[in-house]
Amino acid sequence: MRFAKAHGLGNDFLIVADADVPADFGPWARRICDRHKGVGADGVLRYTVEAPNVRMRLINADGGEVELSGNGVRCLAAYVHGRTWVPAAHTVLTPSGPRPVVVHSEGPSSYRVETDLGAPLLRSDQIPAAFDPARDRVVDHPLSVGGETVLVTLTSMGNPHCSAFFDAPVADSLLLRLGPLIENHPLFPKRVNVEFVTVIRRAELRVRFWERGVGYTQASGTGSAGAFVAATLKGLCDERVRVRCDGGILECDWPAGGSVRQTGPVEVVCEGEWLL
Numbered sequence: 001m002r003f004a005k006a007h008g009l010g011n012d013f014l015i016v017a018d019a020d021v022p023a024d025f026g027p028w029a030r031r032i033c034d035r036h037k038g039v040g041a042d043g044v045l046r047y048t049v050e051a052p053n054v055r056m057r058l059i060n061a062d063g064g065e066v067e068l069s070g071n072g073v074r075c076l077a078a079y080v081h082g083r084t085w086v087p088a089a090h091t092v093l094t095p096s097g098p099r100p101v102v103v104h105s106e107g108p109s110s111y112r113v114e115t116d117l118g119a120p121l122l123r124s125d126q127i128p129a130a131f132d133p134a135r136d137r138v139v140d141h142p143l144s145v146g147g148e149t150v151l152v153t154l155t156s157m158g159n160p161h162c163s164a165f166f167d168a169p170v171a172d173s174l175l176l177r178l179g180p181l182i183e184n185h186p187l188f189p190k191r192v193n194v195e196f197v198t199v200i201r202r203a204e205l206r207v208r209f210w211e212r213g214v215g216y217t218q219a220s221g222t223g224s225a226g227a228f229v230a231a232t233l234k235g236l237c238d239e240r241v242r243v244r245c246d247g248g249i250l251e252c253d254w255p256a257g258g259s260v261r262q263t264g265p266v267e268v269v270c271e272g273e274w275l276l
Contacts, residue, residue, distance in 0.1 A: 001274040003032075003039065006079055008071030008266050010218030010247030011042055015079050018046045018057065026063030032274055033061040039274065042214045043069065045076045054080045055093040060213030068096040068158040070117060070221015070262060077101040078111035078266040096158025111266040116259050117222065120229045121156035129154050129187050139233050145181045152182070153230035157260065160188060160212075161226030163195040165234070169206050170196040172216075179210025193220065195227040199236045206244045218247030225260045228252045 004015040014032060021044070022028050032038045044059040056076050059065050073092045080086050081103040092099045102114040121127065125134040138154040143162075155161045162182055175196055182194045194210040207227045209220040224243040231237040232254060240253040250264040 002271065003274055004079055004268060004271045005039065005041065006075035006266055006268045008074050008219060008221065008247075008264055009245055009250065011069075011071040011220060012040070012269075013043050013045045013069075013072050013075050014039055014041045015045045015047065015076060018048045018055070021046045021059075025059055025065075029059040030061065030063045031276060039272070042211070042217050043072065045069075045072050047076055047080065049080060049085045050093070052086050053091040053093055053098075054086055057095065060211075061215075062213040064213050066159060066213060068094050068099075068222055070115060070157070070223075070225060071219060071264070072221070073099050073101065073115055074111075074113040074221065074264060074266050075268075077103050077113050077115075079268055081105075082109075082111070082268060094158065106265075109268045111268075112263065113266055114261065114263045115221070116261055117157055117225050118259050120225070120254075120260060121158075122233075124154065127154050127156045127160045127192075128189055129160075129192075130189055131187075137233065139230075143182065143185065143187065145185055146178055150178065150182070153233060154192075155226045155229045155233075157222040157225045157229075159222055160190060160192045161195060161223060161230075162188070162192045163197050163227045163230035165197045165199070165231075165236075167198065169198050170208055175208055175210060175216060179216065183210060183212050193223050193226070195220075195223050195230070197227045197231060199231060200244070202236070202238045203240065204242045204244060205231060205237065208246060219245035219250070221250065221262060221264065224250045225252055225262055229254065229260065
């Protein structure tokens with residue numbers, strides 16, 4: 001089985017043709033994503049080229065299939081364009097809908113990719129979050145978790161996000177303690193991605209991530225967008241920001257009533273053959 005590996009700001013993926021993915025993909029994904037006994041990655045991008053576009057499905061490192069990854073969209077877009085299978089401007093077709101991209105080559109294996117992530121979903125039943133009745137927006141909701149109360153703002157970028165705001169970037173100990181508790185909180189029937197957000201200035205956010213089905217990760221494309229939308233709902237930022245992740249910077253903008261647009265780097269690291 002042939003694979004490629006790519007990352008966006010340290011959020012890394014294995015790229016495998018859909019036809020090569022086994023029917024019982026969960027155990028296989030856990031093996032190949034294992035960082036000690038496999039290749040190592042946050043997830044697997046399974047693809048089918050449907051020129052001039054490409055179709056994507058995402059399997060997380062825990063073996064579960066999820067809707068979308070912003071960094072994954074960029075990684076796959078860069079990879080298939082670099083192989084000249086699709087033009088620079090094309091669309092990545094995801095379970096959450098089409099995500100148009102423009103790929104800019106910056107070297108033999110380095111790219112910069114612009115992505116239209118679509119309009120955020122804000123109703124609690126779209127995220128989903130188990131409020132009865134449903135709420136139009138969930139901003140600063142007091143969530144009881146781990147013996148304390150955390151104010152959270154919920155969004156969806158085609159996948160569920162929960163943003164909590166802190167005065168300073170959180171330490172590993174807090175992220176590793178609260179991340180899995182919030183991910184698996186009963187409020188979230190499909191679990192949730194968690195963003196720990198600090199507003200540096202109105203044009204810059206500092207965000208750390210606990211990703212559903214992955215754990216700690218150095219960056220998240222949809223997580224950065226979710227944090228940005230949450231900060232906008234709270235009136236804390238401008239319509240164009242830099243999101244500083246542990247792995248680097250993503251640029252985001254959200255014109256009023258429009259789509260969230262995001263630009264960031266991709267590196268295609270290697271290609272190889274999986275033997276197991």
